[in-house]
Amino acid sequence: MKNMLVAxxxxxxxxxxxxxxxxxxxxxxxxxxKKVTLDDEYLMDFLNSKxxxxxxxLELLDVVIKDFSNYIIWKEFFxxxxxxxxxxxxxxxxxxxEKDVLEKQGIVKITLRIAKxxxxxxxxxxxxxxxxFLKKKIEINEIIDPNIIGGFVAEGDKYLIDCSVRHNLEKLxxxxxx
Amino acid sequence: xxxxxxxxxxxxxxxxxEFKFDIDVTESGKVVxxxxxxxxxxxxxxxxxxxxxxxxxxxxxxxxxxxEDNVGCIIFGDTTKIKEGDIVKRxxxxxxxxxxxxxxxxxxxPLGEPIDGKGEIKTTxxxxxxxxxxxxxxxxxxxxxxQTGIKPIDSMxxxxxxxxxLIIGDRQTGKTAIALDTIINQxxxxxxCIYVAIGQKKSSVAKFVxxxxxxxxxxxxxxxxxxxxxxxxxQYLAPYGACSMGEYFRDKGQHALIIYDDLSKHxxxxxxxxxxxxxxxxxxxxxxxxxxLHSRLLERASKLSEDKGGGSLTALPxxxxxxxxxxxxxxxxxxxxxxxQIYLSTRLFFSGVRPAINAGLSxxxxxxxxxxxxxxxxxxxxxxxxxQYAELEAxxxxxxxxxxxxxxxxxxxxxxxxxxxxxxxxPIPVVKQIFIIFMxxxxxxxxxxxxxxxxxxxxxxxxxxxxxxxxxxxxxKSKLTDQILDKMHEVSKKVIERFKSEMK
Numbered sequence: 308m309k310n311m312l313v314a315x316x317x318x319x320x321x322x323x324x325x326x327x328x329x330x331x332x333x334x335x336x337x338x339x340x341k342k343v344t345l346d347d348e349y350l351m352d353f354l355n356s357k358x359x360x361x362x363x364x365l366e367l368l369d370v371v372i373k374d375f376s377n378y379i380i381w382k383e384f385f386x387x388x389x390x391x392x393x394x395x396x397x398x399x400x401x402x403x404x405e406k407d408v409l410e411k412q413g414i415v416k417i418t419l420r421i422a423k424x425x426x427x428x429x430x431x432x433x434x435x436x437x438x439x440f441l442k443k444k445i446e447i448n449e450i451i452d453p454n455i456i457g458g459f460v461a462e463g464d465k466y467l468i469d470c471s472v473r474h475n476l477e478k479l480x481x482x483x484x485x
Numbered sequence: 486x487x488x489x490x491x492x493x494x495x496x497x498x499x500x501x502x503e504f505k506f507d508i509d510v511t512e513s514g515k516v517v518x519x520x521x522x523x524x525x526x527x528x529x530x531x532x533x534x535x536x537x538x539x540x541x542x543x544x545x546x547x548x549x550x551x552x553e554d555n556v557g558c559i560i561f562g563d564t565t566k567i568k569e570g571d572i573v574k575r576x577x578x579x580x581x582x583x584x585x586x587x588x589x590x591x592x593x594x595p596l597g598e599p600i601d602g603k604g605e606i607k608t609t610x611x612x613x614x615x616x617x618x619x620x621x622x623x624x625x626x627x628x629x630x631x632q633t634g635i636k637p638i639d640s641m642x643x644x645x646x647x648x649x650x651l652i653i654g655d656r657q658t659g660k661t662a663i664a665l666d667t668i669i670n671q672x673x674x675x676x677x678c679i680y681v682a683i684g685q686k687k688s689s690v691a692k693f694v695x696x697x698x699x700x701x702x703x704x705x706x707x708x709x710x711x712x713x714x715x716x717x718x719x720q721y722l723a724p725y726g727a728c729s730m731g732e733y734f735r736d737k738g739q740h741a742l743i744i745y746d747d748l749s750k751h752x753x754x755x756x757x758x759x760x761x762x763x764x765x766x767x768x769x770x771x772x773x774x775x776x777x778l779h780s781r782l783l784e785r786a787s788k789l790s791e792d793k794g795g796g797s798l799t800a801l802p803x804x805x806x807x808x809x810x811x812x813x814x815x816x817x818x819x820x821x822x823x824x825x826q827i828y829l830s831t832r833l834f835f836s837g838v839r840p841a842i843n844a845g846l847s848x849x850x851x852x853x854x855x856x857x858x859x860x861x862x863x864x865x866x867x868x869x870x871x872x873q874y875a876e877l878e879a880x881x882x883x884x885x886x887x888x889x890x891x892x893x894x895x896x897x898x899x900x901x902x903x904x905x906x907x908x909x910x911x912p913i914p915v916v917k918q919i920f921i922i923f924m925x926x927x928x929x930x931x932x933x934x935x936x937x938x939x940x941x942x943x944x945x946x947x948x949x950x951x952x953x954x955x956x957x958x959x960x961x962k963s964k965l966t967d968q969i970l971d972k973m974h975e976v977s978k979k980v981i982e983r984f985k986s987e988m989k
Contacts, residue, residue, distance in 0.1 A: 311527075312554050440510065465530060467513035467572055479504050481543075483497060 314399035542566030559718035584733035618784035634670030634912020645855030647788025654829030670912035684750030720754035738794030874898020
């Protein structure tokens with residue numbers, strides 16, 4: 308919980324530095340970094356290691372970000388992060404950054420739980436429904452969850468839209484019980 | 486009654502046909518930490534303090550701590566059904582409890598759910614658990630008496646409807662017995678009773694309910710039970726929920742009596758919750774708002790103005806002291822909130838004075854104005870004589886060395902102490918109380934041994950019941966005129982006549 312608070316502060320500080328014409332690029336850079344930190348567990352181990360010098364860590368990160376269009380911002384950000392020894396909250400910072408940048412663009416990130424893989428047409432229909440409800444554009448992260456039996460559950464940061472068969476069966480159960 | 490399986494299946498089929506597949510849209514958060522009946526939830530940015538929230542498995546909770554990045558919640562159900570990462574939903578409702586006449590005669594948990602195995606309680610009305618106490622314009626001073634049926638209380642520490650009178654004393658001094666007798670005494674009156682058991686043994690609650698049943702007192706009583714086996718969250722909630730149940734009667738213009746047994750344990754459960762929610766501890770590790778915890782609860786007891794229906798909610802909070810220390814933190818807090826206290830002494834209890842009320846340390850600040858006129862008249866002398874006896878008691882060891890007047894005062898005091906003794910589950914109507922006090926005040930009992938006082942009292946009550954019902958009604962409704970006093974003297978003489986011969 309404390310980490311989330313600190314991560315929020317870092318993300319909040321970084322947000323105003325993004326050039327207005329490079330927001331999209333920044334977002335894709337955040338996503339790429341998120342993917343790298345998630346996929347490569349050794350990277351985080353390396354960054355958290357006390358045996359490795361800060362300069363070496365920066366050099367490695369430089370390889371990852373050298374082609375970024377917001378290279379200077381990222382470089383200085385990593386420098387501060389490593390100097391303050393806050394590299395362990397990097398995944399949280401990236402998570403919050405992604406959400407905040409999307410929010411700045413009027414997009415909400417939604418986790419969509421579905422019981423089985425659906426066609427693009429169906430997913431688009433669901434997206435439209437959720438967008439209409441939230442009155443915002445959404446970015447979907449699909450998760451297959453057979454537990455919900457059928458239908459879908461859309462989890463946003465603030466809202467939960469439960470249209471699953473499981474939820475309705477539970478409701479029916481309580482109706483019959485009463 | 487024969488139930489056809491076809492009927493059941495047709496009902497189920499129709500229910501299924503009527504059921505509409507719906508989309509549930511709620512504001513939600515996620516459980517990030519769970520333990521000791523407390524959950525920390527991420528999200529729920531717009532949740533209100535005190536709002537009811539829903540955990541998976543239909544477990545409800547309440548948002549208590551609204552922090553920068555999370556919400557601290559207390560959980561009212563089985564926490565084993567909840568795990569980290571679970572979705573928590575807002576209900577947009579401040580926690581409510583069912584209220585209504587349907588709850589009378591039932592034993593419920595602090596959420597108003599039945600726990601007596603007598604089936605569902607079908608109420609249509611709900612009230613929030615936390616309600617703000619009514620303002621001064623909606624109240625009026627206490628003016629009607631609430632008779633407890635206990636001689637020392639109704640005479641010297643009278644309680645009025647809408648008053649808050651604390652019952653305080655060590656363990657095993659008869660605090661709950663006073664509460665129980667008071668409930669029993671409300672039989673055939675217009676007062677509904679609510680008994681809130683906080684942190685007690687389940688066996689004690691079961692015994693209490695059984696006693697109520699045996700005395701036909703359960704039909705007008707609601708028992709709210711949050712025993713020691715319940716979570717501290719439920720124990721914390723119990724008095725507030727029960728108070729709402731009492732307020733329902735008050736707001737309808739009826740009268741209710743609520744007994745909080747006991748607020749020491751309630752403070753302990755709140756301390757537990759607060760420490761788990763990481764609120765800063767203060768004196769004796771209680772949180773800073775432990776005074777407000779009880780003041781906001783007891784302020785809800787009130788006598789409403791006539792415009793509001795004139796209903797009342799009388800509160801009898803109980804506090805258990807340790808080693809008779811009434812200057813501890815919680816006792817002093819509650820003493821300062823309430824309109825008086827009934828102090829029960831261990832020394833008196835073990836010396837055979839039961840109820841073990843210490844008249845010197847007990848006081849009723851507002852009840853006097855609600856006392857019936859006849860009682861007011863006889864009690865003045867009683868107080869004086871008892872105070873004098875208390876002063877002279879130390880000299881009683883000198884026996885025959887004392888002068889006649891002192892000996893007489895000691896003798897009178899002994900008789901007064903004797904008449905104030907009373908058995909359990911035997912509440913006495915106020916007029917009978919007036920009569921026996923009158924007899925003691927006027928020296929009718931001075932000549933008898935202490936062992937005979939009980940018998941004389943019994944004789945008096947049976948004579949009153951059989952021959953003087955009209956006189957009893959007159960005493961209850963009017964002032965003690967010379968004519969009535971003469972009649973009372975006449976009855977008193979008649980009663981002691983029989984015993985005089987026994988003495989010889």
